[in-house]
Amino acid sequence: MVIKTRNEKDLFDRSAEIFMEEYKNYLSEKGSFSVALSGGNTPKELFKRLVKMEINWENVEIFMVDERYLPPTHVDSNNRLLWDNLFSKINIPIENIKTIKYMESLEISRLEYEKEVEDFIKGKKKSFDFIVLGMGKDGHTASLFSDNLDMEGTVVPSLEGKDHKYNRISLGLGVINSCRKKLFILKNDKKEILELVLSGKKFPASFVKGNVIYIINEEDK
Numbered sequence: 001m002v003i004k005t006r007n008e009k010d011l012f013d014r015s016a017e018i019f020m021e022e023y024k025n026y027l028s029e030k031g032s033f034s035v036a037l038s039g040g041n042t043p044k045e046l047f048k049r050l051v052k053m054e055i056n057w058e059n060v061e062i063f064m065v066d067e068r069y070l071p072p073t074h075v076d077s078n079n080r081l082l083w084d085n086l087f088s089k090i091n092i093p094i095e096n097i098k099t100i101k102y103m104e105s106l107e108i109s110r111l112e113y114e115k116e117v118e119d120f121i122k123g124k125k126k127s128f129d130f131i132v133l134g135m136g137k138d139g140h141t142a143s144l145f146s147d148n149l150d151m152e153g154t155v156v157p158s159l160e161g162k163d164h165k166y167n168r169i170s171l172g173l174g175v176i177n178s179c180r181k182k183l184f185i186l187k188n189d190k191k192e193i194l195e196l197v198l199s200g201k202k203f204p205a206s207f208v209k210g211n212v213i214y215i216i217n218e219e220d221k
């Protein structure tokens with residue numbers, strides 16, 4: 001489903017409402033809500049809204065979609081983004097936050113997170129209740145780029161490439177597709193790549209399937 005909003009304000013207001021609707025549904029259905037959050041620039045405006053909403057964060061478990069292999073204090077770290085804009089502003093028990101840790105090597109960080117994700121999804125029919133995704137103008141999503149060697153593992157390494165800085169760690173496609181609902185939040189500058197993805201051209205983002213919402217604003221800002 002594609003939702004078109006007028007401007008960026010409406011894009012993020014509506015995205016926050018969708019988050020809230022999902023949270024409420026799962027809270028009444030099973031008493032908890034699990035969500036995986038992307039980094040990059042776009043989700044900041046969503047986080048600004050979420051911190052003001054009436055959410056009982058004790059019932060929410062938050063996972064990361066991906067991370068650059070960087071110390072958490074680095075300005076391009078998604079950990080930093082999440083701590084500064086969300087975790088530090090909400091009342092969430094620390095054990096409900098599952099981050100990708102910066103450890104001795106990329107592989108050790110990947111394995112540690114993979115174990116965390118596998119422990120969580122073990123025995124469940126689906127992985128997370130909800131995932132917030134972004135899309136690059138090159139059609140990547142999470143840290144799944146066209147040159148990734150493995151997109152299917154639970155948590156996969158993603159090596160620095162010509163057009164993307166840093167080695168990274170990412171949820172794999174199987175886990176992403178197994179989320180109950182996927183929300184791509186796209187500012188208007190992603191309209192061309194969204195059209196290509198929707199027309200069936202093959203980019204990593206095109207392989208995200210099943211209960212997908214793409215939300216995008218029509219005006220430039």
Ligand SMILES: O=C(O)[C@H](O)[C@@H](O)[C@H](O)[C@H](O)COP(=O)(O)O
Pocket residue numbers: 038039040041042043065066067078133134135136140141142143
């Ligand atoms: O950590 C990240 O950067 C992401 O998870 C990545 O997939 C992002 O969602 C897209 O690159 C879009 O990024 P923007 O929102 O900054 O355009």
